[in-house]
Amino acid sequence: MLVPLKWLGEFVDHGLSADELAAALTMGGLEVEGVIERHQGLDQVVVARVLKVEPHPNADRLSLVTVDAGDQPQTVVCGAPNARVDLVTALALPGAVLAGGLEVGQAKIRGVVSRGMLASPRELGVSDDHSGIAELPASLTPGTPIVEALGLETQVLEIGVTPNRGDALSLLGVARDVAALTGRPLTLPPDQPPETGEPIDTQAAVEIKAPEACGRYAARLVRSVTIGPSPLWMCDRLMACDLRPINNVVDITNYILMELGQPLHAFDFNRLAGGRIVVRHATPGEKFTTLDGTERQLSDQALLICDSQKPVALAGVMGGLNSEIADDTTEVLIESAFFDPLSIRRTSKRLGLSTESSYRFERTIDQDGCARAAHRAARLMAELAGGQVAPGVIDVHPRPFKPANITCSTRRISRYLGLELDRDQTMEPLVRLGLTVSPGQDDDSFTVRPPAFRPDLERPVDISEEVARIYGFDHIPVRSPVAELAAPPRAADQRLRGRVRDLMAAQGFDEAINYSFAHPADVDHLRLAPDDPLRRVVSLLNPLSVEQSVLRTSLLPGLLAAVRRNLGHRVPDVALFEVGRVFWSRPDEQLPREPMRMGAVTAGLAQPASWWAGEQPVSLAHARGAAEFLLEGLGLDSLQFAAPQDTPPYFQAGACLAVESSGRALGRLGEVHPRVRAAYDVDRPVFYLEMDLDAVGQLSGRPPVFKPLPRFPGITLDMAMAVDQAVPAGQVIAAAWDDAPDTLRDVSLFDVYQGKPLAKDQKSLGLRFTYRDDQRTLTEQEVLPDFEARVATLLKRFGGQRRA
C-alpha cells in the first residue's frame, strides 16, 4: 500500500516527520518498508505566466515565449502548440531534473539562447500528458516553486499490509491507525454532492438476485459530465500510488479506491439497457469480455453485474468493455457495492485476474462505507467534470452488517499480555481506534462493538491484540515464564543424528545438505530394476523445474552431484556425508514414509597430499573403516560385514558389503558402479556408504558393559605368510580362530604386503596373536605349541609359505 504523505495529512494532522511516522506505524503493526522520495529534481521548477509569444527567427515550429516567473521577465524557446498569453504554466530553470532524467540547462536553440524550458505534465512527472506545456490554474502566483504550488506528493510511505488488515488498504484506514497511535483527531473528507434535476430512482433501478454474494449495492447518477483530464494534483496523487491517470471520471473512482478503500465502478449510463442493474451469478460457461479486451469463460460461482439485457461487469474484479467510460460519455452511474470476500477470491483465483478492486474485496471492505464513497465520487464528478448529480441514492442492502458484541475482561487481557492495566487503560486505545466500547456492570468487564470497517475483530483475543499494538508491544514487560521444572524425555533420535554427524566429521567427512528434490531420471541413473522400491517416488504437482519434480528416494544422486561439482572446482579429494530423510510413497497411505538415512561418499585420496602420508587412493576398506568407526562409535558391537545376497545395482558387483549387527541390517557400502557415477559425470572411483539410521537407532544407545582390567600381562606372537593374492584376508583371520583356547584373545592383521621378494601373484599377510590368562602370567613356552599348530593349519589350508 502506497501512502502519499500530504494526502494522509488531510485526514489526520499527525505532526510527525516521515521517519517518525514510519517508525510509529511500523511499531503499531503497519510495517513501513520504505519511504519513497518523489519530484526531487523539481526544486528549480516554478510557476510562470506567459507575457508574450513571438515567432522564433530561425524556426517555423518554435516560438520565443516571455514569461513572468516571479522576478524579471525571462524568454525561453518553446515548441508547444498551447503556449499563449496569460497561460499559467511551469518553467524549469537550469539545474532542474525532469521526469525521465532530463537535466535542464542553458541551451542555444537555432541561434537563440534559452535559459530553461517550459515543461509538460509528463516532464513534471504528474501525468502521462505530453501534448503541450502544463496548463495550471490561473490563481497560482508566478515564481512559486511548482511542488508547493500544486501540492505535489514528495514523500510516499510504502506499507506492507498483512492479510488480516484489509481496513488498512486505504488512506483513511492508515489514517485511523495514525490517529489512534498519536491521539490526534481524524477528519473525513466532505462527501455530500450538490443535487439537481430528476431523482435517481425515477431513472435507474438495482436488483440483487444473489444476496449471499452481494450484500449491498449503492448507486448514484451523475449527468452531463465532460470527460477530460483530471487536475494535476489528482494525477500526481494517483501516480504516487502507482495508478495511471486516464480521465476525470475514471480517475475519481481510482482516487476514492485509494482514499476510502471502496472499489467503485463507473458505467456509461447510456449504455446500460433499461437503466437497470441486475446482480446475478453467471451461468456455467457464460462468456464475458472484460475491459482489458480479454474474453473470459466463467463458472457459475462468478458474479456478474448486468443491465436489463447483458452482463456489463465482472463484479468486484473488472468492468466490461461494453459499458466503459468513453470520451463521449455524458451520463455516469456510480457503483459502490459490497461483495462477499470468498466469492471474489474464488473468481479472481480461477481467472488468474487480480486487480486493486478484487484485492480489497477479498480482504473485506467497509460495508457501512459504500454510500459515503458513492456520495464523495458524485461530489468530485460535479466539481471536476462539471457533472449534475441526480438527487438521492439507490441503496439496496439485503445483508446489513451485524456488529459483534464482544464481552471482554480487563483482568483476562492483562493476564494474557502480562501487563497491569485497569479498565480505563484497556478501553482507551480501543476508543482511539474508533470502536464502540461500553463499560460493564462491574469494574472488570466491558463490551466492544467493532464497526464494519473492522470485521476482523470478533473475539476477546482480537481485542487483546488491538490493546497490545496501540498500547505498544514495547510497553509489555519482559519476564521469565514460570513452569514446572520437568526434564523433557530424552530425544533419542535427535541425539543419534547429532552423534552420527560428529563421528563422520571426526573421521574427516564434511557435511553436505542437498535439496530433498530429485530428478525423475535419478532412479534410472541408479540402474534400479523396474520393481525396485526406490522407484516409488513422490511427485510434485507444481515443481519449479524437472530437476526438482520428485522427492528423493536415495541420498546417492545428490552426493554424486556434489562430488562432481567439487571435482569441477579442482577440489580433488572429496569426503562428504549427509544426514536426511528420503521419501518413499506408500500406495495405501496418504503420506509417504520418510526414512532417516546417512549417506557418505569418498573420492580421490584418503588423505590429501601431504609431506608425510603416501598417496593412498580411497578404497573399499576406507568405506568399511568409516562404517566401523561410525557404528562402534555409536556403541554397536559384533558388526558383521558380508557380501549382500543381492548387490544393489548402483554398486559394482563384488565390491559391495552389507553390514549388520544382531541380525539386523544397518546399511551397505561399496564402490559406486562406473555407469552410475558416469551418469553424474564423475570420472573416477567413488565409494558410497549408506546407513539406515532408523535401524541403527534401534540398536544404539545400549550402555557399555564393564569388564575388569587384565591383571596379568599377555603374550604376543607374530607370523607372516605368503599366500596367493586371491586369498581373502578375512577368511585367514577367521580361520586363525578355529577351535581357539580361551587364552587366545586377539588375532589382528598387522601387515599386507605385495612386491619383492614375493612372486607377482603372491601377497604376504602378517598376523599378530595375543594370548592371555586372567589367573596367571603365561610363558611363551606354554603358548608356543598352540600358536605353531595354528600357523601350520593356516599354511596348509591356504597353501601359504611362512616367511621369516
Added chain:
Amino acid sequence: MFAKLQETLEDALAQVAEAADAETLSRLRSRFLGRKGRLTSLLRQTGQLPADQRPAFGQAANQAKQQVEAALAQAKERLAAGPAADQGPDVTLPGIRPRRGRLHPVTQAMRLVLDVFTRLGFDVVQTPEVETDWYCFEALNLPPDHPARDMQDTFYINDNVVLRTHTSPAQIRVMEANQPPLRIVCPGKAFRRDSDVTHTPMFHQVEGLMVGADIAFADLKGILTTFVHQVFGDDVPLRFRPSFFPFTEPSAEVDIGCVVCRGQGCRVCGQTGWLEILGSGMVDPNVFINVGYDPDEVTGFAFGMGVERIAMLLWGIDDLRLFFQNDLRFLRQF
C-alpha cells in the same frame, strides 16, 4: 708413561665431547675410569716408575681423572639440556594430523539455537516433512480460500498433501498427542515454491511452542530475549513488532539491532538498523480448539525462525544459495 697418560686423557676428553647419549657416557666412564679402565690402569702402573717420578705422575694421573670426571659431568649436563637449538628437528614442518571434517553451517547454527532452548527445558521433536493440508494449514487457522494462504507458495503432492511450508505443523502434531503443559522445539526442513537470490525452495526452520496455564505475551518476550542474547550477544537490542500470522494472536516479528552495522544502517539491514530474525505470537484460540485444548484453560506462545538467516548473520555469509551447493570451498570455512 707421561706421554701415554696425556694421550689417554686427550682420547677420553674427545670421546666424551662427542658422546650423544647417556648410555655412551656411562660406557666411557667405565672404559676410562672404571676398575679396569684405561686411566685407572695407568695409575696402577705408577709403581713401575722410578721413585722420584712417582709423586709427579700420581698427581698428573689424578688430575687427568678429575678432568675426565669434570668432562663427563659437563657432558651429562649438556645432554640433559637437550640438543642445541640449531641441531634439533625442523620445527617449521607443518603438523601431521588427521583430516578434520566440518559440520554444515546450518547444522552448527541449528545446534546453537537448540542448545539455548534445551537448556530451558524444551523438548526436541521432529515431525514429517510431507504433510496434509490439515496439519500444514487448516489446523493452524488457515482455512481454504483464506487470503493468508497467498503468503506462502506451496508445493503440492496432491490437493490434500503438501511439502510443509513451515515447521508449524509440529505444533499441531505435538499438541494432539500430548496434554499441556508442554514446551517443545522442532527443527527441520521446510519448502516454498520460490527460488531467487534471497529464496531457496528448501530451507531450515526451528519452531518453538510453550503452552501452560498462564503463559503471557510477556513470557514470550522473556524467552525470545534470552534466546537473542545468548546467540547474538547480551548487548544486541531487540524489538517486538506487531505482525500477522494466522495461528497466533497477537503476533510479533522480532527484529534485532543489525549485527553488521550495530544499528547505524547499512546494506544488510536496508538502512533501517534492524534485522528481522523470527516470527512469534500467542497461540490463537482456534488452534487450541483444533487440537482439543480448552482456550479458557491454557494459553501459550509459539515462534519460528529461519536457520540459514541466523547462520548468515552470525558468520557474514552473503549468499543464501551457497548453503545447498555443497561446495567444499564454502563448507570448509566453518
